């Protein structure tokens with residue numbers, strides 16, 4: 272009698288078990304790390320990403336590259352996720368975190384080969400990460416919020432190698448001014464710094480506006496193009512009669528009635544505009560529509576108006592100008608109006624923008640990025656966002672560390688010392704963690720065409736001699752005190768990277784069974800082979 276097989280799952284469910292599952296996941300993580308590693312540091316290369324619709328992105332930014340690649344392998348996706356977290360939590364260090372996770376897994380594989388159980392490895396990694404956080408807190412340097420020079424250096428370190436080289440200093444100045452201006456009680460909401468783009472002039476013309484730049488033109492040509500000493504009404508109410516949200520039916524049976532009805536309509540609009548005018552407003556920014564008749568009346572009064580301004584912009588303008596957003600015209604008085612030195616319409620190439628500028632003590636500002644092409648502007652935007660992230664992070668925590676691999680080398684040294692006090696197998700795991708950290712300085716060297724082994728040897732001996740801030744300065748291509756060379760990063764880049772890289776590496780190491788149902792993306796089809804654009808890299 273033959274036994275019938277027991278079926279737990281549908282036939283098309285695929286499984287990878289034990290070692291195979293581990294190796295497959297580790298390989299995927301390593302491949303992701305290999306992809307971004309050539310972009311690391313000031314001498315890193317860029318990648319050109321072409322979408323299915325032939326849109327092109329040229330970038331050096333880790334998280335942008337990984338997001339655009341549409342990675343499907345489940346473990347690789349977990350690595351992409353930590354890059355995203357790094358981006359949202361710190362705004363920079365998205366390449367480093369992926370490299371660290373990849374290296375932790377690669378080194379873990381060596382331990383697996385020595386028959387060390389994954390549980391021991393994850394415990395060792397956890398101990399190493401905790402120790403690293405402790406050392407980081409110890410070596411971090413305090414800065415004060417008005418240390419503008421240091422904050423600028425932090426911004427510049429983040430932007431080095433992002434194609435913003437010529438304007439780095441200017442960008443850093445803009446970033447620090449913007450962040451310190453919108454900060455309140457030591458906190459910064461980056462939502463209050465608007466980034467707007469203008470195609471036409473050069474990157475060098477990028478400017479900080481004490482106010483808000485809107486991607487809007489005035490509603491009518493008859494309105495003034497420029498208003499000085501602007502008093503701005505912020506209205507969240509349609510300046511029109513036909514409210515499309517309400518369906519109304521009117522029965523009219525005689526021409527007189529029609530005439531009367533139209534006259535009534537006109538009167539209502541007239542009353543609205545009178546209310547606006549009585550408040551003393553010289554500019555109207557309306558979140559809803561403004562109809563032809565209202566436009567005509569506003570133009571006649573010499574009032575500048577924009578319609579359908581985005582809600583988020585209305586809020587920023589309110590913060591910048593001190594005006595209140597009103598949703599009932601009866602509430603509109605001079606007190607509710609915002610103030611700006613000028614409101615004007617400006618043309619840049621084909622784009623028309625409305626500048627609300629010269630606000631006194633604005634709590635929201637705009638960085639207006641200029642550039643010759645969209646690709647350049649977009650990459651500048653990514654550089655500026657990195658700069659904003661690190662400055663906010665340095666300002667809010669008040670702690671910074673030296674870059675150029677100095678921190679990683681010091682951590683690695685201290686972890687090796689720490690490992691001496693541990694039992695055999697955990698000791699090996701902590702040592703592998705220590706060696707994974709060296710991947711950052713060696714890659715910085717490699718990407719700059721320097722010999723990674725030479726650099727690593729020198730870094731090691733300098734740290735052993737007690738030179739805590741010895742790092743690779745890629746302005747001079749020498750190992751030196753990088754703090755003096757002003758290569759500075761916020762502490763948070765490092766603490767966040769270490770904690771998420773360790774978390775994801777440990778999570779992947781604990782997996783010994785991958786069960787994938789077919790017929791969905793990320794299934795086993797993408798487990799065996801990588802998506803075509805990742806194949807061949809290993």
Ligand SMILES: Nc1ncnc2c1ncn2[C@@H]1O[C@H](COP(=O)(O)OP(=O)(O)O)[C@@H](O)[C@H]1O
Pocket residue numbers: 310311312313315331332333363364365366367368428429431432673674675676711715743744745746758760
């Ligand atoms: N002038 C410099 N010399 C050496 N290393 C630098 C310099 N400027 C930045 N770095 C280092 O480059 C690394 C960041 O590179 P980057 O390409 O921005 O990657 P990430 O996406 O991880 O931020 C950091 O380790 C930083 O310390």
Ligand SMILES: [Mg+2]
Pocket residue numbers: 363364365429657
């Ligand atoms: Mg960076």
